[in-house]
Amino acid sequence: MAQIEINTSQNVNLTFNVASIGERILAFFIDLLIKIAGMFVIFYSLFEIFNFETYTREWDDFSMYAVFILISLPFDFYTLAMESLMEGQTLGKKILKIKVVKVDGYQANFGDYLIRWTFRIIDVYISSGMVGLITMIVNKHNLRLGDIASGTAVISLKNNINISHTILEKISTDYVPTFPQVIALSDNDVRIIKENFIKAKNGQDRIIISRLTNKILETLKLNRDDIPLTESKFIDTVIKDYNFYTGKDF
Numbered sequence: 001m002a003q004i005e006i007n008t009s010q011n012v013n014l015t016f017n018v019a020s021i022g023e024r025i026l027a028f029f030i031d032l033l034i035k036i037a038g039m040f041v042i043f044y045s046l047f048e049i050f051n052f053e054t055y056t057r058e059w060d061d062f063s064m065y066a067v068f069i070l071i072s073l074p075f076d077f078y079t080l081a082m083e084s085l086m087e088g089q090t091l092g093k094k095i096l097k098i099k100v101v102k103v104d105g106y107q108a109n110f111g112d113y114l115i116r117w118t119f120r121i122i123d124v125y126i127s128s129g130m131v132g133l134i135t136m137i138v139n140k141h142n143l144r145l146g147d148i149a150s151g152t153a154v155i156s157l158k159n160n161i162n163i164s165h166t167i168l169e170k171i172s173t174d175y176v177p178t179f180p181q182v183i184a185l186s187d188n189d190v191r192i193i194k195e196n197f198i199k200a201k202n203g204q205d206r207i208i209i210s211r212l213t214n215k216i217l218e219t220l221k222l223n224r225d226d227i228p229l230t231e232s233k234f235i236d237t238v239i240k241d242y243n244f245y246t247g248k249d250f
Contacts, residue, residue: 002020003015003018004016004153006103017155017156017158018153019155020156021133021136023096023156024154025133027090027093027095029092030095030096031079031090031091034091038075087108088152098154099155100112101155102152103152108152112152116149116152117146119144119149123144123146175240177240178237179238182220182242182245185238185242187246194239197209212235213234216234
């Protein structure tokens with residue numbers, strides 16, 4: 001499976017599996033079925049339940065077409081709305097466990113999703129999907145034009161979700177936190193810290209652990225001489241303290 005390295009805002013490289021072309025196509029068709037089902041429900045409700053047809057018998061074809069466009073318009077923005085609200089996922093992507101991310105390590109924003117959505121006109125609709133398909137085939141990271149233009153990629157989340165890859169830590173009910181300064185960190189900061197801490201411990205990479213320690217000390221404005229803990233124990237305590245103060249289960 002192809003992989004992509006993403007450099008985070010903390011200058012740490014993370015490696016992710018790239019979503020396959022098949023996964024992306026299947027997610028597209030799942031979303032398409034969802035949109036078709038939604039439109040069917042609306043039109044069925046209008047014409048069968050609310051007897052909308054009686055109001056449109058005298059309308060010309062142009063008026064009927066305008067109504068069709070008006071009703072279907074929200075579904076045209078389905079992908080843009082879902083990716084913006086679900087942080088890079090549509091229902092189809094969520095089912096397939098794939099997600100849109102920025103390749104520069106920052107969180108994708110509405111502008112990025114808008115660029116991807118706009119390029120679907122070329123990638124998918126005008127070319128019947130051929131431009132997007134060919135672009136993904138020739139690109140080692142399976143990127144279509146919309147991905148390239150917005151600086152995003154679609155990664156796979158399969159087999160990556162467990163407690164060791166999340167912020168959540170098992171802490172006892174009588175746990176006493178050590179560093180209240182951890183509230184200055186963000187969820188994303190702690191997620192990155194833990195992912196790289198786990199990776200460094202497994203690979204016995206003392207350099208990464210030391211860099212993480214220095215970065216945390218700098219961010220929390222702590223003095224190394226005042227920390228009576230080993231670097232590994234310090235990082236582990238920071239993660240647990242953050243979980244204690246925020247109570248967040250990711």
